[in-house]
Amino acid sequence: MTKRLWMVSTTALLATLATAQWGTSTTVSAYGEGTWETGGRRYEVERMSVRFDGGSRLRITWDGDRSDAFNAEYINCGDNRYEIEVPTSPPLRGTLDLDSRGNLSRLDLRSPGNSRRQSLTFRAQRPINDGWGNDGGWGNDPWGNQNGWLKLNEQVRGRGTFTYNGRRNDLQDVRVTADRNGRITLAFQGGGHINLRGEYGERRGNSVSFELYDGLGRYDMSGRGTLEFENDQRTVRRISVSGTADRQQFRLDFSRGLGNIDETIYGRGEFILGRDVFSFSSARVVLSSNGRFSVRTEGRRYTEFTGTWREEGDQYALFVNSVSGRRLSSGRGWVEVDRYSGRVISINLTGVADEQRFEMNINR
Secondary structure, eight states, X not given: OOHHHHTOOHHHHHHHHHTOSOSSOEEEEEEEEEEEEETTEEXXXXXXXXXXXXXXXXXXXXXXXXXXXXXXXXXXXXXXXEEEEEOSSSOEEEEEEEOTTSOEEEEEEEOOTTSSOEEEEEEEEEEOOSOTTTTOGGGTOSBOTTTOOBOEEEEEEEEEEEEXXXXXXXXXXXXXXXXXXXXXXXXXXXXXXXXXXXXXEEEETTEEEEEEEEETTOSSEEEEEEEEEOTTSSSEEEEEEEEEETXXXXXXXXEETOSXXXXXXXXXXXXXXXXXXXXXXXEEEEEOTTSEXXXXXXXSSOEEEEEEEEEETTEEEEEXXXXXXXXXXXXXXXXXXXXXXXXXXXXXXXXXXXXXXEXXXXXX
């Protein structure tokens, strides 16, 4: 956000907000073209909705290659232009423009300076007048508000079991895809790469049921299952399936967040300890099912961070209690995972080691 915006006095700020276009909550939505860039990845945006709460806050919801939403604060600058700040880390700042009829025209938000690059841009082409976005849009709910269809394409890390014909196999990860035609596909890793296909029905609370019609490489196959979501109604939490194949019963149970991560991420990394700065090009991260983690930079300088972790949405919170070569260490950080590919896209750690501040970060 510009200095002019954030150095404005309290009196001037209240006066500016008082001149906002709407005194009550209003939503503007449009089809168009845009991009959401984060963690070195780029996603296409096909439609967007902005809900003003009638005060100084708004909610931006978008849909395309992925669906997401931001809460933000705004100031009315006049001439249908609004200055926006999204309190992410780093923050996103920019402008929102409406056309002469009050329809959504364009949005341009970017992270400042040399911080980790993020940006959200959108150019409207046609207004949406069906109320899309009035209830939070796709950012809260993967179900179409008007049509009742589900859109999912998510790689879920976790652990499960598959039992069939007296044999039990362990499952690791699953890719869940669902489209507007009512089709759902589950592709599990581990246990022989199990693939199941079916049709989903109505949602009940935080779950949706589906009927299977194909899978397991069997001609005579049928079954039923349930897909459960977290409270945000867009993150898959649990999958349960049962049925028969070639007259033999099978059962599958899978839960999110119980699997291990052991992955090497390649990118531009930096480790700062006191006044010393070291660069590296790869790091290995291991999150074990016992709640322990290790992050090891690889290159000319070897440094290993260890501690405990827990899952928080699409990220894993890290709690550092040891840094190699240091006696006393503590800190916090994050491992960010792409919800669609399941791959680690960034690692960030900060803390203190032997009374010296440290920072470590790498982005794919």
